[in-house]
Amino acid sequence: MSDLIQSVRGMNDCLPEVTDTWQAFESIVRDWLRRYGYREMRTPILEHTGLFKRAIGEVTDIVEKEMYTFVDELNGESLALRPEGTASSVRAVIQHNLLYDGGKRLWYSGPMFRHERPQKGRYRQFHQVGVEALGFAGPDTDAELIVMCADLWRELGIAPTLQINTLGDIESRHRHRAKLIAYFEAHQDALDEEAKRRLYSNPLRILDSKNPAMQALNDAAPKLMDELDEAALAHFSALQAILRDNGIAFEINPRLVRGLDYYNRTVFEWVTDQLGAQGTVCAGGRYDGLIEQLGGKPAPAAGFAMGIERLLSLMETGSVTLATPAPDAYIVHAGEAAQAFAWQAASALRGAGLAAVLHCGGGSFKSQMKKADASRARYALIIGDDEAAAQQVTLKPLRDTAEQTRVELTLAIKYLQQ
Numbered sequence: 001m002s003d004l005i006q007s008v009r010g011m012n013d014c015l016p017e018v019t020d021t022w023q024a025f026e027s028i029v030r031d032w033l034r035r036y037g038y039r040e041m042r043t044p045i046l047e048h049t050g051l052f053k054r055a056i057g058e059v060t061d062i063v064e065k066e067m068y069t070f071v072d073e074l075n076g077e078s079l080a081l082r083p084e085g086t087a088s089s090v091r092a093v094i095q096h097n098l099l100y101d102g103g104k105r106l107w108y109s110g111p112m113f114r115h116e117r118p119q120k121g122r123y124r125q126f127h128q129v130g131v132e133a134l135g136f137a138g139p140d141t142d143a144e145l146i147v148m149c150a151d152l153w154r155e156l157g158i159a160p161t162l163q164i165n166t167l168g169d170i171e172s173r174h175r176h177r178a179k180l181i182a183y184f185e186a187h188q189d190a191l192d193e194e195a196k197r198r199l200y201s202n203p204l205r206i207l208d209s210k211n212p213a214m215q216a217l218n219d220a221a222p223k224l225m226d227e228l229d230e231a232a233l234a235h236f237s238a239l240q241a242i243l244r245d246n247g248i249a250f251e252i253n254p255r256l257v258r259g260l261d262y263y264n265r266t267v268f269e270w271v272t273d274q275l276g277a278q279g280t281v282c283a284g285g286r287y288d289g290l291i292e293q294l295g296g297k298p299a300p301a302a303g304f305a306m307g308i309e310r311l312l313s314l315m316e317t318g319s320v321t322l323a324t325p326a327p328d329a330y331i332v333h334a335g336e337a338a339q340a341f342a343w344q345a346a347s348a349l350r351g352a353g354l355a356a357v358l359h360c361g362g363g364s365f366k367s368q369m370k371k372a373d374a375s376r377a378r379y380a381l382i383i384g385d386d387e388a389a390a391q392q393v394t395l396k397p398l399r400d401t402a403e404q405t406r407v408e409l410t411l412a413i414k415y416l417q418q
């Protein structure tokens with residue numbers, strides 16, 4: 001069996017049982033987004049590599065070492081499997097001039113690809129639901145994005161906690177960056193390799209270091225908070241006021257900087273300690289400069305994305321289980337006339353909106369009943385030649401001890417629909 005081809009490391013199959021749960025989750029999410037007035041957008045999984053370099057930043061982990069890129073040999077273009085959805089959304093919004101008549105509330109869902117080291121909750125193909133509010137500048141939009149998440153968590157029976165921070169605007173970030181570089185330059189000897197490499201390219205990310213040896217140095221580093229201008233501070237406190245008004249608990253985490261370069265002002269993450277190391281189930285923030293940076297007419301924007309795999313594992317620890325669909329009836333038949341009538345019955349059930357599995361492959365009545373049981377169907381719909389002659393069916397409940405009954409097909413359908 002050594003030549004058996006398996007799935008690519010870090011990329012998972014979604015088997016029917018899991019897919020049932022995903023679909024239940026997706027329909028909750030779809031309805032939740034509809035209620036908030038967000039509309040779905042679908043963009044290609046492949047984009048020009050340059051899009052992500054420009055949007056996410058050349059000196060980020062995602063662009064430096066996690067992107068699946070390849071050269072299209074037919075035309076020499078460098079393409080990338082999308083590692084996230086914000087860059088593609090903004091590209092599409094600019095390309096199709098979607099903001100011509102004002103702001104847009106959009107969402108998307110689908111696979112994203114990052115060449116990370118796989119572990120529980122961290123995959124190379126994973127799935128996000130992303131939400132982007134484009135063309136809106138105010139803290140009310142940031143608050144809406146957060147409040148709507150809290151709403152969804154309630155519905156899903158989970159309770160991740162909210163961390164927020166502000167990164168200020170471009171000028172304050174420049175001031176902070178200059179101070180950080182000066183500070184780290186003064187402590188060159190204490191820097192690890194990664195910090196040295198990032199010193200001039202992306203000093204803010206040094207603060208994100210997981211290296212315990214860097215903690216004390218990072219704790220004493222100049223704080224962005226001290227550089228923020230009044231407008232950004234007012235934005236941040238207005239956001240907090242709306243969150244308080246809506247009963248949303250939060251923690252301000254000044255260390256929250258995010259791994260993508262496009263953010264300014266508000267950033268936030270929903271985190272849990274129940275999933276081990278990969279505890280961020282949803283993350284996002286404001287990215288007012290990105291539309292212009294990708295060639296569009298300047299317009300503010302904010303959004304977030306949640307990791308579906310992580311949310312579903314968090315749900316497994318909670319109280320809500322998603323209903324997974326089972327057939328309404330499994331149709332058992334024995335005899336030639338019975339088989340012909342069974343096909344008609346199946347078609348009539350489906351025409352009435354019921355889920356009917358028609359037994360295929362023959363076999364004894366007993367073995368067909370075993371299959372009916374295993375199908376998780378609510379009822380076995382039994383047809384022998386007798387029933388067929390009378391255009392009737394026998395309905396046998398499979399999930400409780402109620403008696404079986406023999407009725408006209410039309411009556412059986414009415415019964416199953418109740």
Ligand code: HAM
Nearest residue numbers: 084086121122123126280281282283284303304305307
């Ligand atoms: P992100 O923080 O890179 O942000 O990813 C968002 C979420 O996707 C994470 O919080 C996590 O739940 C999930 N995720 C990320 N990487 C993996 C992985 N390797 N395996 C499993 N789950 C993962 C973004 O992608 C931004 N585009 C969010 C955003 C939208 N910001 C503004 N708009």
